[in-house]
Amino acid sequence: MELTRRQILIGAGVASLPLLLAGCGFAPPATQAPAGGSTGSGGAATGTLTFTTWGTDAELAGFRSAIDRFQQANPGATVTLNAVPYAQMFTNIDAQLQAGNPPDVFRVPYYTFGSYAGRGQLLDLSSYLPSGFSDAFTPAAWAAVQNSSTPYGVPHHTDTSVILYNKAALDSAGITSVPTTLDDAWSWDEFQTVLQTLRGSLPADKYPYAANWQGNGVTRWLSWLFESDGKFLETDLVTPAIDSDAGRQAVDFTKNFFSSNFVPQNNSVKSTTLASDIWYSQTSAMVSAGAFLIPDATSTLDFEWGATFSPRNVRSAGDFGGNALVATKATANPELASAFLQFVTQEEEMSQFCASASLLPTRADLTASGIDFAVRPELSPVFVGQASSVQAKDSGQVTSPNMSKIITVLQDQLEQAFVGGQSTADTLAAMTSGISTATAGS
Amino acid sequence: MTAVAGGRRRRLARESLAGYAFLSPNLVLLGLFVIVPLISAVVISFQRTDGFGAGTFTGLDNYSRLATDPVFWQSTFNTALFTAIVTPASMLLGLGAAVLMNSVLPARGLFRSILILPMAISGVATALIGVLVFDQNNGVLDKLLKFVGLPPVEWQSGGAAAFASVVIVTLWWRVGFNMLIYLAGLQGISPELYEAARLDGAGGWQRFRFVTVPLVGPSSFFLLIMNVIYSFQVFDIVFVLTGGGPQNATSVLVTYAYNNGFVTRDQGYAAAIGVVLLVITLVFTAVQWRVSRTRDLVD
Numbered sequence: 001m002e003l004t005r006r007q008i009l010i011g012a013g014v015a016s017l018p019l020l021l022a023g024c025g026f027a028p029p030a031t032q033a034p035a036g037g038s039t040g041s042g043g044a045a046t047g048t049l050t051f052t053t054w055g056t057d058a059e060l061a062g063f064r065s066a067i068d069r070f071q072q073a074n075p076g077a078t079v080t081l082n083a084v085p086y087a088q089m090f091t092n093i094d095a096q097l098q099a100g101n102p103p104d105v106f107r108v109p110y111y112t113f114g115s116y117a118g119r120g121q122l123l124d125l126s127s128y129l130p131s132g133f134s135d136a137f138t139p140a141a142w143a144a145v146q147n148s149s150t151p152y153g154v155p156h157h158t159d160t161s162v163i164l165y166n167k168a169a170l171d172s173a174g175i176t177s178v179p180t181t182l183d184d185a186w187s188w189d190e191f192q193t194v195l196q197t198l199r200g201s202l203p204a205d206k207y208p209y210a211a212n213w214q215g216n217g218v219t220r221w222l223s224w225l226f227e228s229d230g231k232f233l234e235t236d237l238v239t240p241a242i243d244s245d246a247g248r249q250a251v252d253f254t255k256n257f258f259s260s261n262f263v264p265q266n267n268s269v270k271s272t273t274l275a276s277d278i279w280y281s282q283t284s285a286m287v288s289a290g291a292f293l294i295p296d297a298t299s300t301l302d303f304e305w306g307a308t309f310s311p312r313n314v315r316s317a318g319d320f321g322g323n324a325l326v327a328t329k330a331t332a333n334p335e336l337a338s339a340f341l342q343f344v345t346q347e348e349e350m351s352q353f354c355a356s357a358s359l360l361p362t363r364a365d366l367t368a369s370g371i372d373f374a375v376r377p378e379l380s381p382v383f384v385g386q387a388s389s390v391q392a393k394d395s396g397q398v399t400s401p402n403m404s405k406i407i408t409v410l411q412d413q414l415e416q417a418f419v420g421g422q423s424t425a426d427t428l429a430a431m432t433s434g435i436s437t438a439t440a441g442s
Numbered sequence: 443m444t445a446v447a448g449g450r451r452r453r454l455a456r457e458s459l460a461g462y463a464f465l466s467p468n469l470v471l472l473g474l475f476v477i478v479p480l481i482s483a484v485v486i487s488f489q490r491t492d493g494f495g496a497g498t499f500t501g502l503d504n505y506s507r508l509a510t511d512p513v514f515w516q517s518t519f520n521t522a523l524f525t526a527i528v529t530p531a532s533m534l535l536g537l538g539a540a541v542l543m544n545s546v547l548p549a550r551g552l553f554r555s556i557l558i559l560p561m562a563i564s565g566v567a568t569a570l571i572g573v574l575v576f577d578q579n580n581g582v583l584d585k586l587l588k589f590v591g592l593p594p595v596e597w598q599s600g601g602a603a604a605f606a607s608v609v610i611v612t613l614w615w616r617v618g619f620n621m622l623i624y625l626a627g628l629q630g631i632s633p634e635l636y637e638a639a640r641l642d643g644a645g646g647w648q649r650f651r652f653v654t655v656p657l658v659g660p661s662s663f664f665l666l667i668m669n670v671i672y673s674f675q676v677f678d679i680v681f682v683l684t685g686g687g688p689q690n691a692t693s694v695l696v697t698y699a700y701n702n703g704f705v706t707r708d709q710g711y712a713a714a715i716g717v718v719l720l721v722i723t724l725v726f727t728a729v730q731w732r733v734s735r736t737r738d739l740v741d
Contacts (some may be wrong), residue, residue: 265599270687
């Protein structure tokens, strides 16, 4: 049969339409349960899962290896990894959840976890996890995957900020030693003295320090609050608790970074310049940074640098960074999803993943024994030690279902305090009012 | 006669059918990806919803919240100011560049390409280049200012300077498009008109003012509408370059709607901001269309 050009064009158009429409989607939806797809009692898990995540090259390689091992251990189980850029991750996950075709499993930061768990989007794992499962994790980690005392995910890894320093910059200011244990970490007063000393020795366009509280990283500002033994929410996760002596100390101390020129003015919470970039370019002598930065810093920087603990006030503390893995409520194969979540948090799996991707474990046994990063292993004890200072009462607050709104409140008010001249009292009052509005109706 | 008339009718019907057949893919896509989301956004704007599950109908609550929200008004003011600066500036620069490129300027092909090049780059990439230029610690521009002995500008922490940086990057991105449209308009003007003007004693400025400017009227009308709509919809450059800061000095309606919709997850409120933006754009376009439609007939 001879085809006319019109017939070919029409045919091509019709054929391409499904592809075009499919292209508007994002990832394969949650799989349909295959007949018999489940974990038999004592048997291997079978069926298919979709797993959506973002990640660095090292993280994605770690996930691929873990998936391979899971599939080998469970013949008949298939996990499809869907790696996406972080910038698109949650707008698309939200769209998929709203459309009713989410992936079976996805990765989520702890501060975003509550937004999904508190709104009935995640699988309640209570009946799928063996008894005593929670004992494997540190209390802080297990608290970070709870919603109303029910687990909706597994704490896959954490990360916390320590201080990375440019050795030459500190040497030239006469600071030749830094704390080497968590107990010896600089007090706030000592840290202030270090900042002043550096300010005196550095030219005007260089700065002693840069804080990593930009964007959603504003939750890292909470470390200063926790170091003063403060809290921003009461245990009901509804009542604001930031207007306190600890809150005043934290706002005053961090505001002073800007008024004393300890940090560049574009280091505020809404800046688009990352603190790590400020430090990389040697504009600052020190920076607060997570362990995930180590591989990049090692390969990029041509100056000598080291790591020390974050300063302490009433106590040491840290941000509970990192990510949980969660299964969606819509998954057709909850047993398999649960089996996968349990598999990737086993001791050997977590150890391998964290060591290769420069991240910190959430298991109590690994936290006690420590891990060796593949890159700069001598820095591992600093990060693991700092992570041990995170308390469950700190990480538990960040799981508020309204955290996304609270983050906006923190960003708005800290920006006003740091570069807008807003007083500490007004800042705390506005935060209290904002948090109260954010949690209203919870 | 009847048979001829019937045949003509059938032919006309077939032509109409073919016309609709050609239109239908576009209409389907337009309906699916523009009209349906538009109606949904209007419906959502009357609800309180975080996007999960059914929203709660709250009537005009979201709109009354807008009236008392200082960040919304600041974003509206910033959007209007941005539009008021960028629209005439990009059109004037575009027309100036087009007149130069339409003349006997040496290497004009190269200059045309350089001016049009930003059009080929995405807004996000353009803004990332802007970040490198306007970084107030290590940016190219401040280093240049220091090199020539001028004080550095706080492009990121100063509100006015940050706003200026957004305007400058947008102009860099958009002038090429304006130039291209004007260039097409200029090439449609008969050289005899300039010759006649010259014979009548018109100087260079008079030829530009009284021949060129009126005769590129249709291009100006088109660009005015497009620039205003683009300006009201500005998002990527602001989002990447300043994030709306410092202290909301560069927050515009779309970045504010995005923050509410996808960061705070207050999707009903975000939809209300979107609807306000739609109404403003529609009103402006309708006014311009009524006021300027005769200019479309020039030439």
